[in-house]
Amino acid sequence: MSPPGHATTFRQDTLRVPDGADLYFQVRGEGTPGMVLCDGLGCDGFAWKYLLPYLARRHRVLRWHYRGHGKSSVPEDRTRIGMAYTCDDMARVMDAAGLEKAVLFGHSMGVQVALEFHRRYARRVQGLVLVCGSYGMPLDTFHDSTLLKRIFPTLRRAVERFPLHTARIVHGALTTELVVQLAIRLEMNPELIARNDLAPYFSHLARMDPVVFVRTLDSLASHTAWDHLEYVDVPTLVVAGEKDRFTPGWLSRKMAERIPASELLTISEGTHTAPLEVPGLVELRVERFLRERLGVESGESAPKVG
Template identity: 35%
Template sequence: MWIRRDDGAEIYVRVLRARKEPGADLESEVGAEDGADAGAGEPPALLILDGIGCAGWAFRRLAPKLAADRKVVLMHYRGHGRSPSPPRPWQLGMHTLADDAAAACDQLGLDRVVTLGFSMGFQVALEFYRRHRRRVAGLVSLAGPPGQPLNSFRGTNVFGFALPLVVAATSVAKQATTRLWRSVLPSRQAFDFGLRFEVNRDRIDSRDFELYLKGMAAINPELFAAMLEQAQCHCGDDILGRIGVPSLVVAGGRDEFVPVQRLREMAFAIPGCRWEVLDEATHALPAEYPDELALRLGEFLAELG
């Protein structure tokens, strides 16, 4: 399904749901008219807000499991996956992405949703809650901080200081940056390095990681850097203590992108939040532990109705 925003941006939205016939497979694509039948007694849909540079790869195995009980909605951010780069000047702030998600819910006829934010997606989820609070039935963070992700990336804030240089480089040397970006990311060297140092290679399906690298390579590096800059400028700490819906935060014990302590502080700032850690998971925990997360998320969602 596609939606068109007022600024001309086109957003791709994918919906998963269980077929009504017993034992049938999942539907992977539905139109707006198919999504508008969320009647009484049907549980709130699960709205997945992905990480930056991601378009569903981390949920390839997890999302279908969750869709057995409710609709699962996954939006491709501007310039990600099947969503083309938006018109300039780019609007890539967390509040804009949250409004894109709300527009998708409008078109699908979804009044209330549980928002699940993976990595940067939880920043978008917090803005969704801030701006569209009546729609939120619950909040979930999978390795997602409340803001300024580079301040704790790999235990240092040096990446935050370097970001303006990266943004400038991608803007000034567009062609050279794009050539380098699209040659290095999908390479075998990047694949081997990532499997060895960035994820739990004993848990992740290498096909998922390959999808991630290919998806990243397809993104305009200037747009990626600009969105990362917006994420770094954003902070949702102010709203944590005012969250009034059931919440769950799941961290990876081996996550070097968003350290456990950062997520623990966030979880304990949210009233009544449930806090869980997958000890051997890295930042890619949705792809590494789909069965375990399906169970834990299923229990959390079942309590919401």
């Protein structure tokens, strides 16, 4: 392993999968076990701003973009989007990055991706770190309400019928500072989150094809790994934000209780962006998890909390 502070390996590339989608990925650092970072819906890596370089000091870390997200394209058949393709995509990207096995980190949608990947490719998973996400069917619990589930079919039909008009509306809204500030105050902890840490998320979402977004969300809405949780046989750390409105904290507790011998970190003031709000706390807990459950040598110095 390269000691902290030394230059680390960096590689970025695209991988064309059999149905024609070009998947973007980047690899940083060296060392085992390897790590794979799985994003949330509509994200291209913003949640890993602090954790990625921290992990890359001692590990090979793979970050990649789902179909239609970030720098990844979609195939000519634009129906081939969502959970049905994500696990096979990730297996191919791991091959391209030289990772036979890895610890999977999932944020938001990435929790579903990581759990489903373990179901299909258990031999390739050494551990799970599940951050601010649900095991499935997120529309059923968004804001502790079924409202989004009830209105989503109407929203999807509107987006599918008027994609260009929807894209213009979304771009206009998400590039307005008032909307950004409202989102920060209503959905995140404004005392802990930095505006600049969220800028990449709003920028990416403003550029994203809304049809890809709703089709991916539709695939999440009907997917669940609940039935698989009791069969998770690798060390698992669940991280929850007590004030998370997207995936309420009780979901994380329920998930941790069902996964054998899992560990739970609840961040009392944390929201859906807890890895950005209290990065030092998350890093310390991840380091302890890797050391105690996977036998990974700890870093030379502890990170700052907060």
